[in-house]
Every structure is written in structure tokens, then in C-alpha cells.
Amino acid sequence: MFKDLKKFTYAQKLKEWREKVLEVPEYFDGMENLHDNIHPGKLWLQISDIQNLSHDTKLYRLIPAKSTKILPPFRAGQYIGLTVEINGVRTARPYSLVSSPNQHAYYELCIRKKEDGFVSVYFYNNSDIGDIVECTEPLGTFYHNSLFHGENLVFIAGGCGITPFISMLRDISERMLPINIWVLFGCLTEGDIIFRQELEDIKNRRSNVKVQYVLSEADSGWEGECGFITQDIIKKVIGDVKGKYFYVVGNRDMYQFVFKELEDLGVPKHRITYEAYGNPDDVVKVIGWPSNLNSSNNVEITIRYIEMNQVKEESFEAPCVEPILNSIERNFSSKLKIESGCRSGACALCRTKLISGKIFMPPEVTIREVDQKFGYIHPCISYPLTNLTLDLM
Ligand code: FES
Incomplete structure (x- = not known):
């Protein structure tokens, strides 16, 4: 036992020394660091x-x-x-x-x-x-999977939703991957087209990359496409939808609009992947929200947690239209740290046990079956419809 402790102390000191004096050249610099590095x-x-x-x-x-x-x-x-x-x-x-x-x-x-x-x-x-x-650390499953997505990809972005696509385009261009890309980039005005120079540059240098901007509030001098990213524009830019895989990134309203357009074009659901940023702007307008509740309705949220080895319970009032995680952070940041990643129901980092009460989630959010079965919710994208009790122990 004493020997093991000595060995451990020595290994620990060695690790600290290596971290201090050696520059880490690669991800692999010994098995003990590999996992921590990645x-x-x-x-x-x-x-x-x-x-x-x-x-x-x-x-x-x-x-x-x-x-x-x-x-x-x-x-x-x-x-x-x-x-x-x-x-x-x-x-x-x-x-x-x-x-x-x-x-x-x-x-x-x-x-x-x-x-x-x-x-x-x-x-x-x-x-x-x-x-x-x-x-x-880097998270998320929104990336190209050649086995399932193939090599004909359509990137549909709204505003800042272009950012993951810039990373993908850089990767594809730098590694000269044989992938055909059609980018449809929706912005309000010309001044909102970020990374324009880089997009133009990649488009001019790579015959496999096409870029189309679509402005919803274009100035009179704009000669490109105007309005939203409709099925007509999609068809005009990409031609036949068959054999293509669609990635959509933007706010939830934009996603819902584009999803319907793609559906009308005959794109099957399993050929579309999306990353919808954050919560709906106005949850009251989301399909399925109970008509008797609005932004003036409050509920009581009770949370059970552990402090100094003791089980405690505290309640606070919260608006129905605020995601539960935001309400907890506003009221309990000094006492509790709840991990979060995606803030849109996908990563499960914030999963929390619901003891009692009813919640609402936008219909497009899917949480793992096992979480549903055992009464877990994702408070980042859940709204309280009644008084709730949550277990944060
Ligand atoms: S933070 Fe990712 S599911 Fe809640």
C-alpha cells in the first residue's frame, strides 16, 4: 500500500514536471495524458x-x-x-x-x-x-459523415449560422476533399454577409464549391437573390435534390421555414440535419404551446440539492416562458453549477430529474428515450407549465 502511494506520488510529480518543462508536441505524449488532452x-x-x-x-x-x-x-x-x-x-x-x-x-x-x-x-x-x-471541450454531432451523408452537400445558413460551414469549407478546401458543396447563405442586408471575401475566394478557386447569397432586406442596388431561402431558390441553385444531403443552421424560425421548403421539394427527413441555435424567440408562438398560458403566467419551481452533505429544498417563482435552466441560473448561480453545452436539448449535459410537474418542449426537440423513460428533462429547452419539483442532487 505504502509502495503504491510512493509510486503514485512519483508519477504525479513526474507529470507535473513534464507539464512545466516540456512543450507538448502532439496529442500523444504518453498514455497518461492522451485522454486529458483530447x-x-x-x-x-x-x-x-x-x-x-x-x-x-x-x-x-x-x-x-x-x-x-x-x-x-x-x-x-x-x-x-x-x-x-x-x-x-x-x-x-x-x-x-x-x-x-x-x-x-x-x-x-x-x-x-x-x-x-x-x-x-x-x-x-x-x-x-x-x-x-x-x-x-469541443462538442456536438453536426459534422460531415461521409458514410451517411455522401459527397454532395447543401449548406443552408442563416446569419451567424454560416460559422460551422466556414470551418467545414476550410477543411474541405485545405484537404482537397472530393466533395461537392452548394452554399445558400441567407442574410438581412449585404452588410450582414460575414466571411464574404473568404467564401468568394474558395468559390473562385474550387470548382466543387458554389455559393449563393439570399438577402431578405436587400438594398435597391442588390442584383442577387432576394427574400427567404425558398424551394424555388434552392431548386435554381442546386438543381435536382436527389442524392444530396442537407445541413441547415440558423434560428428556429428559419429552420422551420427551410425544413418545410425541403419537405415540399421531396427531400426525406433523414437527408436533413440541422443545428438550431438557442431557444425560440417567443415560445408562446410555438406549435403545441398551451393557449391558456402567456408571458404573464408564473409558476413555482422547487429544487432539491445537496449543500454541506445535507439535502436542501428551495423554491422560487419563474415565468412560464423562460427556459427552466435560465431561471435556475438566475436564482441559484451562487449555490449550484449546472453544466450545459448546446442549450438546445441535444447534448444532454444539463439533464435533470423531474420529480413532479409538467413541462413544454418545442416539437422539433428530441431527447433520448431512456431520459424520457426515467423522468429526466433537459432544462435548457424545457419550459414550466405548472409548479415543478426538480432533483439536482
Ligand atoms: S445543454 Fe445540451 S441538452 Fe441542455
């Missing part, structure tokens, strides 16, 4: 550069806060969760990685200041070069 869970990153992309969007370059640490590898299309503390409220939001997965020196994130946004506005206005931020 799946560190949390990351501490430093903002090394900030670039204005448009009147309301900035590009942030992030490097490891400690020079001996490396960035975990990721697949083009994945995201990281960015954690912030704003006036005592600790919360997180997912942002797609824009940088190419082929270089390992930095990550890039693109943040658009959403008019009524909480995290985006705070981060946009307050973060600076040199700041250190807490993030999750």
Missing part, C-alpha cells in the same frame, strides 16, 4: 485577437491560457460552450468553431451581438485581448 472537459482559453466582421459581429481568436496546454482536436462543425458570469449569474452559450480543424494553435469563434441577447451582448461589449475565458 477530452479535458473544461478549457481555459485566452483571447489573443479580436476582429470586426460586421457592424454587430466580431471574430475572437482563442489560444490555451497556459502555454504548456494544447487545444483538443475537433471536427469541423462542432462547437464549444462559453461560460460567463454576469452580475452574479453564471451561464453559458454554445458557439460554433469557425477555425479549421487542421491547425492546432488556436480556435476561432464568431459572436454576433443579438439585440436582446444576454451573453452575446455582454461578451461583445466587455471582452478584450488578454482576457481568459472558461469553455467546454
Whole structure:
């Protein structure tokens, strides 16, 4: 036993020494570090550069806060969760990685200041070069899978939804992958087309990449496509939908619109994958929301948790139209840390046991069958319809 302890202490010291004096050249520098390098869970990153992309969007370059640490590898299309503390409220939001997965020196994130946004506005206005931020490791399943998706891909993006596609395009272009890409990029005005120069550059250099912008609030001088990304525009740009695989990224309203257009074009559901950002802008308008509830209705949320080895229970009032996770963060950030990643019901990091009460989830959200069976919810995308009791122990 004493021998084992000695061995462990020696190994621990050796590991610390190696971290201090040796630069880690690759992900593999000994089995003991391999897992931690690829799946560190949390990351501490430093903002090394900030670039204005448009009147309301900035590009942030992030490097490891400690020079001996490396960035975990990721697949083009994945995201990281960015954690912030704003006036005592600790919360997180997912942002797609824009940088190419082929270089390992930095990550890039693109943040658009959403008019009524909480995290985006705070981060946009307050973060600076040199700041250190807490993030999750790269997460998400939104990436190209050649076996299931094939080699004819249609990328449909709304606004900042172009970011995972930029990473994918960089990857495909850098590795000269034999994949045909049609990009349909919907923006409000010409000034909102971020990464335009790069998209044009890739399009001009690669015959397998086509790009079409669609502006919903175009100025009179705009000669390209106007309006929304309708089935007519999709058909005009990509031709036959057969044999093509569709990726859609944008807000939930845009996704619902595009999904219907694709459905009408005869694209089967299993040929469409999507990444819908965040919660619905107005959950009251979502199909299935009970008509007797509106933004003035409040409920009581009771949570059970452990503090100093004791089971405690506390309640607070919350609006029906606010995601449960946001309400908990607003009321309990000082006592509890709830992990979150996607904030849209996909990653299951926030899964929580529902003891009693009724919740609402937008119909397009699917949670794992096993979670449903054993009474777990994803509070990031669930809304309280009645008084609730949750188990956070
Ligand atoms: S944060 Fe991903 S499911 Fe809730």
C-alpha cells in the first residue's frame, strides 16, 4: 500500500514536471495524458485577437491560457460552450468553431451581438485581448459523415449560422476533399454577409464549391437573390435534390421555414440535419404551446440539492416562458453549477430529474428515450407549465 502511494506520488510529480518543462508536441505524449488532452472537459482559453466582421459581429481568436496546454482536436462543425458570469449569474452559450480543424494553435469563434441577447451582448461589449475565458471541450454531432451523408452537400445558413460551414469549407478546401458543396447563405442586408471575401475566394478557386447569397432586406442596388431561402431558390441553385444531403443552421424560425421548403421539394427527413441555435424567440408562438398560458403566467419551481452533505429544498417563482435552466441560473448561480453545452436539448449535459410537474418542449426537440423513460428533462429547452419539483442532487 505504502509502495503504491510512493509510486503514485512519483508519477504525479513526474507529470507535473513534464507539464512545466516540456512543450507538448502532439496529442500523444504518453498514455497518461492522451485522454486529458483530447477530452479535458473544461478549457481555459485566452483571447489573443479580436476582429470586426460586421457592424454587430466580431471574430475572437482563442489560444490555451497556459502555454504548456494544447487545444483538443475537433471536427469541423462542432462547437464549444462559453461560460460567463454576469452580475452574479453564471451561464453559458454554445458557439460554433469557425477555425479549421487542421491547425492546432488556436480556435476561432464568431459572436454576433443579438439585440436582446444576454451573453452575446455582454461578451461583445466587455471582452478584450488578454482576457481568459472558461469553455467546454469541443462538442456536438453536426459534422460531415461521409458514410451517411455522401459527397454532395447543401449548406443552408442563416446569419451567424454560416460559422460551422466556414470551418467545414476550410477543411474541405485545405484537404482537397472530393466533395461537392452548394452554399445558400441567407442574410438581412449585404452588410450582414460575414466571411464574404473568404467564401468568394474558395468559390473562385474550387470548382466543387458554389455559393449563393439570399438577402431578405436587400438594398435597391442588390442584383442577387432576394427574400427567404425558398424551394424555388434552392431548386435554381442546386438543381435536382436527389442524392444530396442537407445541413441547415440558423434560428428556429428559419429552420422551420427551410425544413418545410425541403419537405415540399421531396427531400426525406433523414437527408436533413440541422443545428438550431438557442431557444425560440417567443415560445408562446410555438406549435403545441398551451393557449391558456402567456408571458404573464408564473409558476413555482422547487429544487432539491445537496449543500454541506445535507439535502436542501428551495423554491422560487419563474415565468412560464423562460427556459427552466435560465431561471435556475438566475436564482441559484451562487449555490449550484449546472453544466450545459448546446442549450438546445441535444447534448444532454444539463439533464435533470423531474420529480413532479409538467413541462413544454418545442416539437422539433428530441431527447433520448431512456431520459424520457426515467423522468429526466433537459432544462435548457424545457419550459414550466405548472409548479415543478426538480432533483439536482
Ligand atoms: S445543454 Fe445540451 S441538452 Fe441542455
